[in-house]
Amino acid sequence: xxxxxxxxxxxxxxxQNVISRFGSTGLVVVTDLGRMGLYLLQMLQGCFRxxxxxxxxxxxxxxxxxGSLVVIFFTAASTGMVLGLQGYYSLHKFGAEGMLxxxxxxxxxxxLGPVLTALMVTGRAGSAMCAxxxxxxxxxxxxxxxxMAVDPFRYLISPKLLAALIxxxxxxxxxxxxxxxxxxxxGVYLMGVNPGSYLDGMQSSVTNHDIMLGTVKSFVFxxxxxxxxxxxxxxxxxxRGAGFGARSVSKVTTQAVVLSSIxxxxxxxxxxxxxx
Amino acid sequence: MNGTGIEFRGVxxxxxxxxxxxxxxxxxxxxxxxxxxxxVIAGGSGxxxxxxxxxxxxxxxxxxxxxxxxxxxxxxxxxxxxxELRTRFGVLFQGAALFxxxxxxxxxxxxxxxxxxKTETEIKDQVLSSLEQLELLGHENKFxxxxxxxxxxxAGLARALQLKPEIMLFDEPTTxxxxxxxxxxxxxxxRTQEQIGYTSIIVSHDIPxxxxxxxxxxxxxxxxxxxxPSPEAIQWSEKPHIRKFVKTTMGEIYQSHLVxx
Numbered sequence: 001x002x003x004x005x006x007x008x009x010x011x012x013x014x015x016q017n018v019i020s021r022f023g024s025t026g027l028v029v030v031t032d033l034g035r036m037g038l039y040l041l042q043m044l045q046g047c048f049r050x051x052x053x054x055x056x057x058x059x060x061x062x063x064x065x066x067g068s069l070v071v072i073f074f075t076a077a078s079t080g081m082v083l084g085l086q087g088y089y090s091l092h093k094f095g096a097e098g099m100l101x102x103x104x105x106x107x108x109x110x111x112l113g114p115v116l117t118a119l120m121v122t123g124r125a126g127s128a129m130c131a132x133x134x135x136x137x138x139x140x141x142x143x144x145x146x147x148m149a150v151d152p153f154r155y156l157i158s159p160k161l162l163a164a165l166i167x168x169x170x171x172x173x174x175x176x177x178x179x180x181x182x183x184x185x186x187g188v189y190l191m192g193v194n195p196g197s198y199l200d201g202m203q204s205s206v207t208n209h210d211i212m213l214g215t216v217k218s219f220v221f222x223x224x225x226x227x228x229x230x231x232x233x234x235x236x237x238x239x240r241g242a243g244f245g246a247r248s249v250s251k252v253t254t255q256a257v258v259l260s261s262i263x264x265x266x267x268x269x270x271x272x273x274x275x276x
Numbered sequence: 277m278n279g280t281g282i283e284f285r286g287v288x289x290x291x292x293x294x295x296x297x298x299x300x301x302x303x304x305x306x307x308x309x310x311x312x313x314x315x316v317i318a319g320g321s322g323x324x325x326x327x328x329x330x331x332x333x334x335x336x337x338x339x340x341x342x343x344x345x346x347x348x349x350x351x352x353x354x355x356x357x358x359x360e361l362r363t364r365f366g367v368l369f370q371g372a373a374l375f376x377x378x379x380x381x382x383x384x385x386x387x388x389x390x391x392x393x394k395t396e397t398e399i400k401d402q403v404l405s406s407l408e409q410l411e412l413l414g415h416e417n418k419f420x421x422x423x424x425x426x427x428x429x430x431a432g433l434a435r436a437l438q439l440k441p442e443i444m445l446f447d448e449p450t451t452x453x454x455x456x457x458x459x460x461x462x463x464x465x466x467r468t469q470e471q472i473g474y475t476s477i478i479v480s481h482d483i484p485x486x487x488x489x490x491x492x493x494x495x496x497x498x499x500x501x502x503x504x505p506s507p508e509a510i511q512w513s514e515k516p517h518i519r520k521f522v523k524t525t526m527g528e529i530y531q532s533h534l535v536x537x
Contacts (some may be wrong), residue, residue: 011302033468084454139369139371139373139376140369140371141373141374141375141376143373144367144369144370144374144375146333146335146362147333147362147365147367148386148387148390148391148435149360149362149363150386151359151388155390265392
């Protein structure tokens, strides 16, 4: 056999293999995206279907909202104080300590408040949502709902979405307030910044548009968290490579938290770029 | 009889394996499930027994052919019509599929709360009466994790029967139960079927015991379907795979209790 032909016979199957794998992965990704797209639509439709499960909605409101208060409070206080200290050192170099209130409040309201709140809610409530639905799926509880002609979206998922749409923006507001107070403590009490300039800087620089940007972000992040976390759990049996049983639920829960966190960061950039 | 018959006409279903090849589960099969009778679906693992149940329920779509429930075509049915179709079915899942965060009472009451306009008093009366019939009274405030395997199956059956289904599907109903409990569950099926008159479809590995209930037996093998009008008729089959199935599951000769009597 001539050497060129021999080379071809070695490379061709390898190339075919690469193309085949690429195509197969592409199909899986497209199928998954399509499935998740339809899931988002059904989840939104479920919010308008009757009868509304008020008790489940209140339970989720308590779990996502009230249950996250402590973690949000401490994260916000720590972030605000670090911003106050770091901001003071940076601004001090230019003799602009008076801008501290403005820097801390704008950073918190437009960026860190919505993003860190979403990441905390993802870790605390998103993972639980994914695991709960994953276990319900593998133990055929969701199939049982389908067979009883009870819509799983109205019954299980939409109350979570509505509760997140109320909780996440409110938790973001709490994060902003506690963070700004933390910045005040660090800047004014520890570093000696003038309290009047801190508060005046904040008041004069924060506009309605900045608050609107933070609020829009928190609503979008709430949808993202519930969509991705509950969706991964709902489709635990159809995710390629997730395996079976308890291991599939643990694997998919980790995947949901990672995907949700990355999506929050990507959408944060996109929303800032579009709305600022 | 109040039950509803089911017909499979040229129904095909195949799955894609990870290596890209096709695994044929049903190869354009035709068979009927008579109304008000009990049909047992048997076959080895992976032969498509559970897939057949999912096709009937509309949880999975067939690749080809039509499935008729009570004479009406259910192929491609979606939305409200699918919901209406499912209200005609009751399902007892392999693991009972009880909602583990709800008590037995809440589980059994769920279809009544969600699918009817009954008042809480009416629901309470109906649920407690069902639980009494199925010997679960006194356990209504327990959670599924606090129940034995047999009690879970009975609670699952109570939930499935609340809306008086025309067709009951049982997916491996006696898996994990001891012989005494298995016998009790079968008696319960016969009793409730007599009361409600539903068409019963049982997918089971528990051969030959489950044949005591069967009016008709369907055996799935490599995408093909063999229908036998009685459990005894299986033994007359000349087909090698059926002979092998009979030999491994029942021994050479089997007679149901009906024949013994």
